[in-house]
Each structure stands twice: as structure tokens, then as C-alpha cells.
Amino acid sequence: MKVDVIGLNKPKIVILGxxxxxxxxxxxxxxxLKMDEAEVVLVNKHNYHxxxxxxxENAAGTLxxxxxxxxxxxxxNKSKTKFVQDTxxxxxxxxxxxxxxxxxLSYDYLVVGLGFExxxxxxxxxxxxxxxxxxxxxxxxxxxxxxxxxxxxxxxPEKKDERxxxxxxxxxxxxxxxxxxxxNRVPQLCAEYDIPREKVRIYCVEAAPTALPGFDPELVxxxxxxxxxKGVEFKIGTMIKxxxxxxxxxxxxxxVEEIKAATVVWAAGVRGSGIVEESGxxxxxxxxxxxxxxxxxxxxxxxxxxxxALIINEEINxxxxxxxxxxxxxxxxxxxxxxxxxxxxxxxxxxxxxLKGTVASxxxxxxxxVIMGDKKLFGKTASMMKKVxxxxxxxxxxxxxxxxKKGKLKMF
Amino acid sequence: MKVDVIGLNKPKIVILGxxxxxxxxxxxxxxxLKMDEAEVVLVNKHNYHxxxxxxxENAAGTLxxxxxxxxxxxxxNKSKTKFVQDTxxxxxxxxxxxxxxxxxLSYDYLVVGLGFExxxxxxxxxxxxxxxxxxxxxxxxxxxxxxxxxxxxxxxPEKKDERxxxxxxxxxxxxxxxxxxxxNRVPQLCAEYDIPREKVRIYCVEAAPTALPGFDPELVxxxxxxxxxKGVEFKIGTMIKxxxxxxxxxxxxxxVEEIKAATVVWAAGVRGSGIVEESGxxxxxxxxxxxxxxxxxxxxxxxxxxxxALIINEEINxxxxxxxxxxxxxxxxxxxxxxxxxxxxxxxxxxxxxLKGTVASxxxxxxxxVIMGDKKLFGKTASMMKKVxxxxxxxxxxxxxxxxKKGKLKMF
Numbered sequence: 001m002k003v004d005v006i007g008l009n010k011p012k013i014v015i016l017g018x019x020x021x022x023x024x025x026x027x028x029x030x031x032x033l034k035m036d037e038a039e040v041v042l043v044n045k046h047n048y049h050x051x052x053x054x055x056x057e058n059a060a061g062t063l064x065x066x067x068x069x070x071x072x073x074x075x076x077n078k079s080k081t082k083f084v085q086d087t088x089x090x091x092x093x094x095x096x097x098x099x100x101x102x103x104x105l106s107y108d109y110l111v112v113g114l115g116f117e118x119x120x121x122x123x124x125x126x127x128x129x130x131x132x133x134x135x136x137x138x139x140x141x142x143x144x145x146x147x148x149x150x151x152x153x154x155x156x157p158e159k160k161d162e163r164x165x166x167x168x169x170x171x172x173x174x175x176x177x178x179x180x181x182x183x184n185r186v187p188q189l190c191a192e193y194d195i196p197r198e199k200v201r202i203y204c205v206e207a208a209p210t211a212l213p214g215f216d217p218e219l220v221x222x223x224x225x226x227x228x229x230k231g232v233e234f235k236i237g238t239m240i241k242x243x244x245x246x247x248x249x250x251x252x253x254x255x256v257e258e259i260k261a262a263t264v265v266w267a268a269g270v271r272g273s274g275i276v277e278e279s280g281x282x283x284x285x286x287x288x289x290x291x292x293x294x295x296x297x298x299x300x301x302x303x304x305x306x307x308x309a310l311i312i313n314e315e316i317n318x319x320x321x322x323x324x325x326x327x328x329x330x331x332x333x334x335x336x337x338x339x340x341x342x343x344x345x346x347x348x349x350x351x352x353x354x355l356k357g358t359v360a361s362x363x364x365x366x367x368x369x370v371i372m373g374d375k376k377l378f379g380k381t382a383s384m385m386k387k388v389x390x391x392x393x394x395x396x397x398x399x400x401x402x403x404x405k406k407g408k409l410k411m412f
Numbered sequence: 413m414k415v416d417v418i419g420l421n422k423p424k425i426v427i428l429g430x431x432x433x434x435x436x437x438x439x440x441x442x443x444x445l446k447m448d449e450a451e452v453v454l455v456n457k458h459n460y461h462x463x464x465x466x467x468x469e470n471a472a473g474t475l476x477x478x479x480x481x482x483x484x485x486x487x488x489n490k491s492k493t494k495f496v497q498d499t500x501x502x503x504x505x506x507x508x509x510x511x512x513x514x515x516x517l518s519y520d521y522l523v524v525g526l527g528f529e530x531x532x533x534x535x536x537x538x539x540x541x542x543x544x545x546x547x548x549x550x551x552x553x554x555x556x557x558x559x560x561x562x563x564x565x566x567x568x569p570e571k572k573d574e575r576x577x578x579x580x581x582x583x584x585x586x587x588x589x590x591x592x593x594x595x596n597r598v599p600q601l602c603a604e605y606d607i608p609r610e611k612v613r614i615y616c617v618e619a620a621p622t623a624l625p626g627f628d629p630e631l632v633x634x635x636x637x638x639x640x641x642k643g644v645e646f647k648i649g650t651m652i653k654x655x656x657x658x659x660x661x662x663x664x665x666x667x668v669e670e671i672k673a674a675t676v677v678w679a680a681g682v683r684g685s686g687i688v689e690e691s692g693x694x695x696x697x698x699x700x701x702x703x704x705x706x707x708x709x710x711x712x713x714x715x716x717x718x719x720x721a722l723i724i725n726e727e728i729n730x731x732x733x734x735x736x737x738x739x740x741x742x743x744x745x746x747x748x749x750x751x752x753x754x755x756x757x758x759x760x761x762x763x764x765x766x767l768k769g770t771v772a773s774x775x776x777x778x779x780x781x782v783i784m785g786d787k788k789l790f791g792k793t794a795s796m797m798k799k800v801x802x803x804x805x806x807x808x809x810x811x812x813x814x815x816x817k818k819g820k821l822k823m824f
Contacts, residue, residue, distance in 0.1 A: 138567065140563055140604075141563050144559055144560050148556050151552055151555075154549050155550065194458075
């Protein structure tokens with residue numbers, strides 16, 4: 001491979017995955033490293049990076065996926081970072097090699113940022129019959145599937161109302177954000193396909209005793225009231241027992257009920273990439289419990305970043321949630337630590353999350369959130385803050401031009 | 413029914429169907445009749461009229477169906493024409509009654525303009541597995557179905573190329589116009605779903621020994637060359653023997669071949685509405701061979717207009733093709749003859765088609781056609797003429813405001 005020849009005398013850093021963690025590591029390295037200090041190779045399945053926190057909008061059909069994805073060549077400086085478009089099959093850490101579908105790469109330092117997969121917790125039929133919002137492909141497939149059900153409805157001699165029933169599994173962060181978009185999309189679909197709005201049902205099913213577990217109850221109530229006013233029906237404290245080609249079977253208080261639905265989207269669980277586990281790293285649900293400097297506990301030359309990394313919040317002795325915010329912060333630590341290692345500096349920086357807040361959108365112009373520890377935000381203010389957060393990321397990634405190109409600029 | 417009470421002392425004209433023939437009859441009657449000369453009731457399944465000659469664009473996804481349909485209330489004057497939204501079940505001409513799904517109507521004079529249906533000539537599986545471009549519902553379903561195949565392609569572990577294979581049955585007027593739009597749409601779909609253009613196949617299968625039978629050979633060659641340059645593959649002189657869930661089976665020179673295709677659209681035959689036949693009218697493929705004054709041969713009080721009417725071109729002893737142009741002209745004769753009957757005038761006008769020409773579009777900006785008897789048109793000139801024809805119809809229907817609202821105004 002050509003990159004091996006060029007880089008014979010320089011340490012070689014290979015970054016796997018161009019999600020939030022991977023791409024930000026590459027972009028930060030371009031700033032941290034001096035010319036010719038190292039060879040950096042970024043590997044990704046597609047030639048684009050995408051904002052996985054926006055996928056629920058692509059899936060609902062309220063935002064086009066081309067707004068969510070960004071060509072990798074628009075993010076990196078090609079004279080500093082080499083991009084290889086390929087799919088990672090396996091990491092062989094003992095041999096310092098990565099097996100790709102169409103080749104392989106050797107490395108001196110590895111950054112694993114292979115992202116998340118849907119976690120179905122063994123619920124029967126979920127893998128086969130439910131969609132999950134995992135990437136650009138699955139998101140636009142969901143949009144297309146929903147459109148298809150609406151388009152089909154008036155073309156059948158016997159109208160099947162289950163075509164117009166949408167079930168979202170999970171009322172956590174992603175589930176709530178997704179039903180928020182769906183509630184805004186449904187009236188558009190009804191207009192497009194001449195369907196009475198009252199025929200459409202949107203269910204949000206959550207096993208926990210509340211929607212948005214972990215959120216302030218006042219915010220949860222605001223969110224649920226708003227979404228219910230847009231026609232969302234919540235089934236809280238309700239387990240999905242099974243997903244079938246016809247819909248789902250749920251159970252609450254030992255009462256079993258079937259909901260017929262042509263569209264079931266599972267938004268209740270994620271885990272780290274299966275490749276990490278299969279490559280022999282020690283993981284919990286695909287996530288490696290990293291050292292304080294973001295390295296694998298057993299490998300001095302391997303960093304883990306983003307959804308594949310597990311960090312314990314020692315105040316509450318529970319893992320931090322795998323968010324974009326944390327992945328981006330981790331990438332900065334990883335880049336600085338890589339520069340230190342290459343320069344032979346022993347002391348590596350410790351990663352400390354700087355939690356600036358959390359905002360969940362509830363459809364265009366509506367959101368809830370907490371910032372600065374305990375300040376609650378509602379409605380338009382929260383929605384604006386969400387956009388500020390999104391634009392801030394784009395600024396970190398590609399400066400003002402990236403914000404102008406991909407940012408959410410309609411603030412009010 | 414309220415309309416019966418109001419109209420006790422006035423002759424009652426009922427128009428069935430708001431296609432080209434029906435809606436133009438209603439609009440012309442508003443001009444021909446004096447106040448209170450008759451009560452006019454227009455019955456249609458939907459609350460909109462649509463331009464069936466544009467449906468192939470809706471089906472390909474190159475034009476939104478809301479451009480193709482026009483609210484009936486925007487076409488008629490409600491103080492002159494009463495609109496009943498209902499579906500015709502049966503005409504009982506002996507009792508001068510029309511049975512609707514939700515009621516019935518009596519009439520003194522009836523205008524039957526119930527339009528066309530797809531004619532599959534008994535080809536096995538075609539009714540079950542092929543789409544036809546029949547109305548707004550089927551057109552947007554075809555668009556949606558094609559989108560769905562492209563969206564699904566990259567979501568399957570084993571990619572199925574037949575998802576990207578489109579078969580159009582028939583290279584007549586509709587078939588050619590539809591493949592023209594498809595050829596323009598496919599590159600957009602490839603960009604939307606990250607699919608290499610060369611994976612997509614567009615077949616146009618025609619049993620006759622030429623595409624566009626009846627057209628000048630020079631125009632046919634122009635059309636085929638143009639469409640082939642956009643990736644359309646013609647199979648001329650080839651019979652569709654069967655349509656299956658997997659695609660079609662064709663035969664040429666006693667050689668049988670299977671083409672796997674997720675999308676098969678049958679565009680090779682139409683017939684008059686089945687309701688006319690089932691109501692006891694004498695028909696040939698659902699079309700009534702009308703008298704010279706556009707009346708049913710056996711009923712002095714029933715006019716037939718549009719695709720349900722059969723008129724012989726005596727010069728060549730073959731029926732005129734059922735076109736929008738002829739339907740619109742028929743409507744004018746029907747309206748004037750209705751006015752005469754109501755006034756007790758015996759002499760009715762004879763309908764004579766005034767064939768101004770035919771233009772077939774080959775996708776945006778391209779067309780072929782013949783006007784003024786023998787003047788051939790190609791390319792941009794023909795395309796512009798097509799738009800002039802379309803806009804002329806809108807002008808007849810609703811004057812300048814209708815042209816501005818629904819017209820194809822991007823002329824060059």
C-alpha cells in the first residue's frame with residue numbers, strides 16, 4: 001500500500017471510523033502535530049462523516065440526509081491526513097495490524113472510533129422486524145418505509161389502518177427526539193397522500209416508569225404534554241415482549257396487548273461496535289473501559305474514543321452516557337496524548353468530561369434541556385440552544401465555512 | 413337529496429366523471445346555458461380533476477402530483493354547477509338513475525365521462541404484479557415504489573440488482589413518455605441513495621415491430637436514439653408472456669427470457685371504464701360507439717365523452733385514439749347539444765375531431781411530434797409545443813389564472 005512506502009520512517013497513526021470521535025481526532029491531530037512528525041491515516045466505510053445526533057430527523061423525513069453528512073475531504077487536510085475508504089473487518093492488536101475488506105494496514109498507534117450498534121436486549125423479532133436509527137442508510141430507509149406505507153394506503157381495496165400506525169420503542173433521548181419529528185412530519189404525509197390525520201397513530205413505548213429517565217420531572221412533563229398535544233400516545237412502564245411482521249406485543253401489569261403497526265423503530269438501546277469485541281478487546285456491550293488517558297487497559301498503543309469507550313462517572317459510579325459532546329472532548333485528549341507519545345513524552349493527559357448540558361429537541365422550534373448544571377430550558381429557548389450546540393460542533397470541525405454550509409441557521 | 417328539491421321544475425343534467433371530457437362539459441355548460449335553464453350536477457370520486465396526460469411524470473417522480481391535479485371547485489362555478497363527491501357504482505339508464513356508493517341521483521340527461529382503465533389483454537400475472545399509470549393514487553404509488561427499491565438497495569447485506577431494474581411494458585405514447593421521465597429521474601435517485609448509475613437498468617418492452625407505432629419513422633428513430641443515449645434498453649418485437657413477483661418473462665423469435673425486476677409498469681393498453689359495460693351499454697372494450705352527435709346509439713338522453721366514447725375515423729376506418737385533445741373537443745359539442753335538447757331544438761351538432769397534432773415528450777426539454785398534418789418537430793421545439801398545448805388546455809379550463817397556477821411556464 002502506497003501509504004506504507006511514504007511513511008517508512010515516521011510513526012504511523014491509524015484512526016478507525018470517522019464519527020464524532022474519529023474525525024475530531026484527525027482534525028485535532030492536524031493542529032497538534034508538526035509537519036512530518038507522523039503519518040496519519042483515517043479509515044471509514046463511507047466517504048462522508050455524519051452527525052448521528054441528527055439521524056432521527058432524516059429518519060422522520062424532516063431533514064434531508066445530505067444536510068447531516070459531510071464529505072470527509074471537506075473536514076480533513078489531505079496533505080496531513082490520508083483517507084482510506086474501506087470497511088474494518090478486524091483489528092489484530094498483537095500484530096499491530098487492521099484487516100480491511102479490501103486490504104490491510106499496519107500501525108504504530110491506533111485510535112478505535114467504530115461507533116455504535118443497536119442493542120435489542122434479546123427481544124424476540126426486534127432484529128428482524130424493527131428498524132433502528134443507526135446510520136445514513138437506515139435513516140433514509142425508515143423515511144422511505146414510512147412514505148411507502150402512506151402511499152400504499154389509498155391504493156388497496158381494503159384500507160389497512162396498521163399502515164398508518166408508527167411505533168417507537170423507547171422514550172429515552174433518541175426515542176423522544178424521533179417522535180417529536182414524526183409528530184411534525186405526519187401532517188405533511190397526510191397532505192401528500194390524502195389521508196385523514198385521525199387515521200394515523202404514533203405510539204411511544206417505554207419500559208421504564210417514566211419517559212426520559214434521568215431528566216428533571218418538570219422537563220419530562222413539558223415534553224410529554226407537548227408531544228401528546230401533537231397526537232403522540234405514550235405507553236410508559238410497558239415492555240415490548242416481541243416484534244412480529246404485523247407489529248408488536250407489549251405487556252403492562254401482566255396484561256398483554258398486540259399493537260398492529262407497519263412501522264416499528266427501535267430507539268431504546270445502543271452498544272459499541274461488534275468489531276471491537278470480536279477483535280479480542282475486553283468490552284462491556286462492545287465498550288472498552290478505558291484508562292484515564294483514553295487508552296485500552298491492556299494496550300499502550302491503542303486509544304478508544306466515542307461510543308466504543310466506557311468511562312465511569314465516579315460521583316455516581318455509573319458510566320457517562322455515550323454522547324457526541326463527550327466523544328468530541330475525548331478526541332481532543334486523544335490527539336494531545338498521541339502527540340506526546342510520538343515525542344517520547346511519558347506523562348499523558350487525563351480525560352475529564354466537561355458536561356455543558358443536554359438539550360433534547362421535540363420537533364422544529366421545540367425542545368427541553370438542562371444547561372450549566374441545573375438551569376432548565378423549555379420551548380423556543382431550548383430549541384435555540386440545541387442549534388447553538390450543533391453549530392458549535394461544526395465550528396470545531398471545520399470553522400465558519402462548515403457552519404455556513406451545514407449549520408442550522410434558522411434560529412427563531 | 414337537496415339538489416332534487418331545488419331542481420323540481422328544471423331539467424337535470426348529471427355528468428359522471430371529472431376527467432377531461434366531464435369537467436370540460438361542465439365548464440362549457442356554464443357558458444352555454446342561461447340562468448335557471450337547467451340544473452347541472454357533476455359527480456366525481458375525488459374532489460379534484462387531474463391531467464391524466466401528466467401522470468407519467470408523477471409516476472416517475474419528476475413532477476409532483478399536486479401540479480397535476482386541480483380542485484374541482486377551482487374549475488366550476490358553484491352557483492351554476494353542483495358538485496357531488498362520490499363513486500359511481502352503476503348507471504340504470506332505463507330508470508334514468510345513477511347509483512352512487514353513498515346515494516343515488518336521477519337525471520333527465522346524462523353525460524358519461526368515466527375515463528379509462530388499464531387493459532392487460534389477459535397476460536398472466538400482469539394485473540397482480542405490474543403497476544399501471546391510471547390515476548393520482550397509482551402514479552404516486554409507482555414513484556414511491558421505485559424510491560423504496562433504491563432506498564432498500566444499500567440496506568441489504570446481499571445487494572439485489574433487480575431492485576434497480578425497471579421494466580416498462582409498451583413503447584407506445586405513454587410507455588415512451590414514461591421511460592423518458594424515468595431516464596431523467598434515475599440519476600437523481602442514484603445521487604439520493606448513493607447508487608452507481610451503471611447498476612440501474614431501464615427496459616422498454618414492445619410487442620409491435622416498432623416503438624411508437626403509427627409515428628413517422630424519422631421521429632421514432634430520434635426518440636429511440638435519444639432515450640438509448642440516456643440508458644434506456646429497448647426490446648422491440650418482444651412479447652411479455654407473464655409477469656411474476658420477480659419480474660417478467662418475455663419471448664422474441666421463439667426465444668424465452670426472464671428479466672428480474674422489482675418494478676414493472678404496464679403502459680401498453682387502456683380501455684373504457686368497466687362501469688359503462690356493467691351498466692348494460694353496448695361497448696367494445698368499455699367504449700361506446702357513439703352517434704355523430706355524441707349520444708349513445710340506443711339512448712337519446714345519454715351522451716358519452718372521452719375515453720368511454722368510440723369514434724371511427726372514416727378515412728382509415730379505424731377508431732380515433734382516445735386522447736385528451738379529442739375529449740376536450742367532444743365536451744364542447746356535448747355542451748352545445750345539451751343546450752339544444754333543453755331548448756327543444758331538434759337538430760344536434762355533429763362532432764368532428766380537429767386534430768391539431770401530437771407531441772410526445774421524452775423527458776424535460778425533449779420531445780417529438782407532428783403538427784399541422786405533416787410538420788415534424790424535434791427536441792426543444794417539440795418540447796415547447798407540448799407545453800403550449802398543455803397550457804392551452806388550462807386556459808380553456810380556467811382562463812389565465814389557471815395557466816398561471818398549474819401551467820408549465822418554464823418554456824426554454
